[in-house]
Amino acid sequence: MAGKLDQLFVALKHWAVGFFPEAWQPLVSILLSIVPIIAVFGGLFAITTVIERKGLGRIQNRLGPNRVGIPLTNIRLFGFGQFIADGIKALIKEDVVPRAADKVVHFLAPIALVVPVLLGYSVLPFGRNMVPIDLDAGLLFFFAVGAGTELSLFMAGWGSRNKYSLLGAMRAIAQMISYEMPLVLSGLAVVMITGTLSLPKIVEAQNAYTGTIAHWHVFTPWGLAGFILFIISSLAEANRSPFDMPEAESEIIAGYFVEYSGFKFALFFLGEYLGMFAVAGLGITLFLGGWTAPFSWLTWIPSWAWFMGKLVTIVAVFIWIRGTVPRLRADQLMNFAWKFMLPMALLNIVVAGLWHFTGREGWNMIVRWLVCAGILIVPYLLLGRALETKFVKRVYRYAS
Amino acid sequence: MLGTGILQGMVETARNFVGSYTDEARLTTVEYPEQRIPLKEATRQFPFLVFDGSDPQAGLRCVACQICEKECPPQCIFIEKSKDKKPDYIGKPQFYPATFDIDISVCMSCQICVEVCPFEAIKMDNEFELSTTDRFGGLLTHKQQLAKPNEHYHKIHPTEAAEVDARLAADKAKAEAKAKTDADAKAKAAAEAKAKTAASPFPAIPVAAT
Numbered sequence: 164m165a166g167k168l169d170q171l172f173v174a175l176k177h178w179a180v181g182f183f184p185e186a187w188q189p190l191v192s193i194l195l196s197i198v199p200i201i202a203v204f205g206g207l208f209a210i211t212t213v214i215e216r217k218g219l220g221r222i223q224n225r226l227g228p229n230r231v232g233i234p235l236t237n238i239r240l241f242g243f244g245q246f247i248a249d250g251i252k253a254l255i256k257e258d259v260v261p262r263a264a265d266k267v268v269h270f271l272a273p274i275a276l277v278v279p280v281l282l283g284y285s286v287l288p289f290g291r292n293m294v295p296i297d298l299d300a301g302l303l304f305f306f307a308v309g310a311g312t313e314l315s316l317f318m319a320g321w322g323s324r325n326k327y328s329l330l331g332a333m334r335a336i337a338q339m340i341s342y343e344m345p346l347v348l349s350g351l352a353v354v355m356i357t358g359t360l361s362l363p364k365i366v367e368a369q370n371a372y373t374g375t376i377a378h379w380h381v382f383t384p385w386g387l388a389g390f391i392l393f394i395i396s397s398l399a400e401a402n403r404s405p406f407d408m409p410e411a412e413s414e415i416i417a418g419y420f421v422e423y424s425g426f427k428f429a430l431f432f433l434g435e436y437l438g439m440f441a442v443a444g445l446g447i448t449l450f451l452g453g454w455t456a457p458f459s460w461l462t463w464i465p466s467w468a469w470f471m472g473k474l475v476t477i478v479a480v481f482i483w484i485r486g487t488v489p490r491l492r493a494d495q496l497m498n499f500a501w502k503f504m505l506p507m508a509l510l511n512i513v514v515a516g517l518w519h520f521t522g523r524e525g526w527n528m529i530v531r532w533l534v535c536a537g538i539l540i541v542p543y544l545l546l547g548r549a550l551e552t553k554f555v556k557r558v559y560r561y562a563s
Numbered sequence: 564m565l566g567t568g569i570l571q572g573m574v575e576t577a578r579n580f581v582g583s584y585t586d587e588a589r590l591t592t593v594e595y596p597e598q599r600i601p602l603k604e605a606t607r608q609f610p611f612l613v614f615d616g617s618d619p620q621a622g623l624r625c626v627a628c629q630i631c632e633k634e635c636p637p638q639c640i641f642i643e644k645s646k647d648k649k650p651d652y653i654g655k656p657q658f659y660p661a662t663f664d665i666d667i668s669v670c671m672s673c674q675i676c677v678e679v680c681p682f683e684a685i686k687m688d689n690e691f692e693l694s695t696t697d698r699f700g701g702l703l704t705h706k707q708q709l710a711k712p713n714e715h716y717h718k719i720h721p722t723e724a725a726e727v728d729a730r731l732a733a734d735k736a737k738a739e740a741k742a743k744t745d746a747d748a749k750a751k752a753a754a755e756a757k758a759k760t761a762a763s764p765f766p767a768i769p770v771a772a773t
C-alpha cells in the first residue's frame with residue numbers, strides 16, 4: 164500500500180502513456196513530466212504569494228490579505244482568492260513599453276528568466292523514481308542554467324533604458340556573481356563525499372539509516388555548514404530579502420523591472436518565485452536527503468510528500484527571514500560574500516575531504532566530529548568578529 | 564558572535580507571528596471600511612467654507628478678499644468677487660464670493676489658506692473619503708459643496724472652533740461698543756455744533772462727522 168502510494172504518480176504516468184501509439188510515447192512521456200511540474204509549482208507560486216503576504220502581515224502584527232474569496236458570495240476563504248484577483252489584474256493590464264526601450268530585448272527578458280528557471284526543474288528528483296531527466300551531470304546542469312538567469316536580469320535592466328532599471332540590473336549582476344561562488348562551492352562538498360553529480364544518486368546516498376536516523380548530509384559538520392552557506396547564497400541568488408538589493412522597492416522602486424507592467428511583470432514575479440523553489444529544491448536534494456524520511460519509522464509517508472513538505476518548510480523559513488532581516492547595503496553584501504562566505508565555503512571543502520578520509524568507527528568517529536566541527540567553528544568566530552561593525556559614536560561637524 | 568542578532572530577531576518576529584493570533588490587542592490595524600479608528604482632532608484633509616445661520620450661501624463668512632487665492636501654493640483656489648455687498652457678522656457691508664472653487668486634485672492639504680484668512684471663513688475638514696467617479700468635473704468643488712455650517716466645524720475641531728467663536732464674539736462686542744461710543748460721540752458733537760450755530764451769528768462750517 165505504502166509503496167503504491169509512493170509510486171502513485173509514476174504509475175499514473177505509465178498508465179496514461181500506454182494509451183498512445185509506440186511512436187508517440189516518448190513525446191507524451193516528456194509532456195506528462197513537464198505539465199505537472201508547471202502546474203504544481205505554478206500553483207505553489209500562487210499560494211506562496213498569499214501566504215507570504217499573510218505571514219509578513221502577522222509578523223508585523225497586521226492581519227494581511229483576508230478578503231478576496233469567491234466572487235459574488237460572502238465566502239472569503241481567508242483571503243486565498245487573492246492570487247486569482249492578482250492574476251486577472253496582471254493579465255488585463257496595459258502592457259506599457261517605454262518609447263526609448265530596446266523593444267526586442269525588453270520583450271525577451273522575462274522569457275529569458277522563466278525558461279532557464281523551468282529548465283532547472285528538469286533534473287530535480289521530486290520523489291523516488293520521479294526525476295524528469297536523470298542526467299549524469301545534473302548538478303552541473305542546474306548551476307549552468309541557473310547562471311543563465313543573470314543574463315535575463317541584465318537584459319531587462321538594459322532594454323528598459325531607465326536609470327533605475329540599469330542600477331538594479333548592475334546590482335543584480337554584482338550580487339549574483341559574488342554569491343554564485345559560495346553556492347557552487349558548498350554544493351561541491353556534497354559531490355566530493357558522494358562522488359557523483361547526478362542528483363538522484365546524491366539522494367540515494369543519503370537514503371540509509373544508522374539506528375533510526377537518516378544519513379542526511381545536514382547531520383554532519385560539513386553538511387550543516389554547507390547547508391547554511393547554501394541557504395544564504397540561494398537567498399542571494401533568488402534576490403530574496405535580505406539580499407533584495409537589485410529590487411529595493413524603497414530606493415530604486417523595483418530595480419530591473421521598473422518598466423515592466425501587466426503580464427511581463429507577472430512573468431518576472433513568477434520567474435523569481437520559481438527560481439526560489441528550484442534552488443530550495445536543490446538544497447533539499449543536496450543536504451536534506453531529497454525525498455527521504457529523516458527517521459526510518461517515517462518511511463511509510465510517500466517520498467513526494469517528503470519533498471514537498473521540506474520545500475514548503477524552507478519557503479516558510481525564507482518568508483520568516485524576509486520578515487526579520489533588513490536589506491543589506493551594497494558594500495555589506497560584498498564584504499559578506501567575499502570575506503565570509505567564500506573562505507567558509509573553501510574551508511568546508513577541506514573539512515569534507517578530511518571527513519571522507521577519516522575513520523567512522525567508535526572513538527575515531529567522535530574525534531572526527533570534534534576536529535571537523537572545530538575547523539569550522541573557530542574560523543567562523545574569527546571571521547565573524549572581523550565582520551562585526553564597530554559602532555563608534557558618530558561625530559557631526561555641523562549638525563550637533 | 565556573528566548571527567546571534569539575526570537569531571534574536573527571528574525569535575522576536577516569531578513571537579509577533581504567534582502573538583497576533585492569540586492576542587487581539589497586539590494587532591495595530593483595524594479592518595477599515597467596517598471598523599474605524601476615531602479621527603484625531605487635528606486631522607485635516609481639505610478646506611471647507613464656514614457659514615453661520617441657516618442659509619448656506621447667505622451665511623458664508625467669506626468676504627472674497629482673495630488672500631487665500633493668492634497664498635495657496637499650488638494655486639488651486641478660484642474666486643470671483645460679487646458686484647453687490649451684504650452685511651457680515653458685525654453688520655458691516657462686505658463683498659461675498661460669487662464663485663469659490665477649489666480643485667481637489669491639486670490641493671495639497673497644507674492649511675495655508677486657513678492660516679491666512681483674516682475672517683475665519685475657511686477651515687480644514689477631516690473628510691477623507693473623497694473619491695469620485697467623475698474624473699474631471701467631480702474634482703472641482705464649488706462653493707455649494709464647500710459651504711458647511713459652523714456646527715460642523717464645532718463637531719470636527721471642538722477646541723479650535725470654540726476659540727474662533729470666542730474671538731468673533733469679542734470682535735463683535737468690541738465693534739458694537741465702538742459703534743456705541745462713536746454714536747455717542749457723534750450725538751455729542753452734533754449737539755455741541757448745534758449749540759455753537761445757535762450762539763454764533765455766522766453760518767457754521769459743517770464739522771466733518773467721522
Ligand code: SF4
Nearest residue numbers: 635670671673674676
Ligand atoms: S489647503 Fe493649501 S493647497 Fe489646499 S486650498 Fe488651502 S492653501 Fe491651497
Ligand code: SF4
Nearest residue numbers: 625626628629631680
Ligand atoms: S476664504 Fe478667507 S481669505 Fe479666502 S477669500 Fe474668503 S475671506 Fe478671504
